[in-house]
Amino acid sequence: MLDRAAWIKAAIDLLADGNLDGLRVEVLAKRLGVTKGSFYWHFKDRRDLLDAVLDDWKEGRIRDIRKQTAADPGEELGAIRHTIAIYSAARNRRGIAIERAFRVWARQDPRAAAVVEEVDAVRLDCARRLFLARGLPAGEAAARSILLYAYVFGVALMHCDGFDADLNAARNRITELIAE
Amino acid sequence: MLDRAAWIKAAIDLLADGNLDGLRVEVLAKRLGVTKGSFYWHFKDRRDLLDAVLDDWKEGRIRDIRKQTAADPGEELGAIRHTIAIYSAARNRRGIAIERAFRVWARQDPRAAAVVEEVDAVRLDCARRLFLARGLPAGEAAARSILLYAYVFGVALMHCDGFDADLNAARNRITELIAE
């Protein structure tokens, strides 16, 4: 007895294990222990699922972002550090994999691109607020917001495990470079 | 009359238009105006092509990186700025698309991961040299190298077109934040 929410949840899970091309109806059904006869009861077609996944992700992301960047006055620096730490590759590997999958998806699907753009707009705006509260001028706050998120998404695409002896120290230095 | 090099070149081109899953033997053959009968003359199978593509990309990347980061003494700051500018999303969209495709590929294929790791090691090492020449301590130089490449790869995954009024100004500010 599945509903759309269960399919969407499993779809995002499958997405995290690969990319959009790995998100197949029959593979998903097998994971859920049913056949695709069930799928086509809940969804018109594959595109219907993809759109639902995009909506689900968008809402969840925007809610989380607003929660994570809500800082009491004077606590903005901690909130910035926390935002960077959340995407630290060490833990939260799952969350990063999902982010990457959606962003790669956005490169080959206009609807996904629109959703990612909306999410990024919220993200950047929330980050900018934190930098502005710290007294940075508008242009500087905007630049640092872009740098912050470009960095966290960029490290998710790199393989720098064997580069520095102390990667944690490097991470802390980078955090301070961005957060000031 | 094609040779392996022509197939590899076309394969990277096709890779840039999508991702690894879009790199199909028959699609590639159609692009080159031949049938897959030709492909299986030059390559054992699809994996053979993928390995050849990885080798080709690795060599080309490492050569380019060494060329781009070769700076005369005293010109290191300019070389750092230039390195960032090369991956500026405005021009060079093709190069960025290729980079992204290889990095996403590396997430689902150990051989690709090994190649990307090699390329990143060279990249980070070359960048670190530039920062060291500017007098930064070792840890700081390493951190900035990681930040530099994470940033340029990260912006390739973001959609921040409508965020700041003057994106170019933001880019310049970010460049200075990284390069000092």
Next chain:
DNA sequence: CAGCATCCATACCGTACCGTATGGTTTCTG
């Protein structure tokens, strides 16, 4: 209890692709 809605399984068709087998054509070579 009859009938309808919900939820899923089975069976089927069509398509896109990988890899092989085989034959044809051109060019090089002894």
Next chain:
DNA sequence: CAGAAACCATACGGTACGGTATGGATGCTG
């Protein structure tokens, strides 16, 4: 010129998947 090698087309079998059609099982409802 005979034969071999290089290069490619055609034809085939196998697999994975999207989507549809249909029927079965369960539960709700008048």
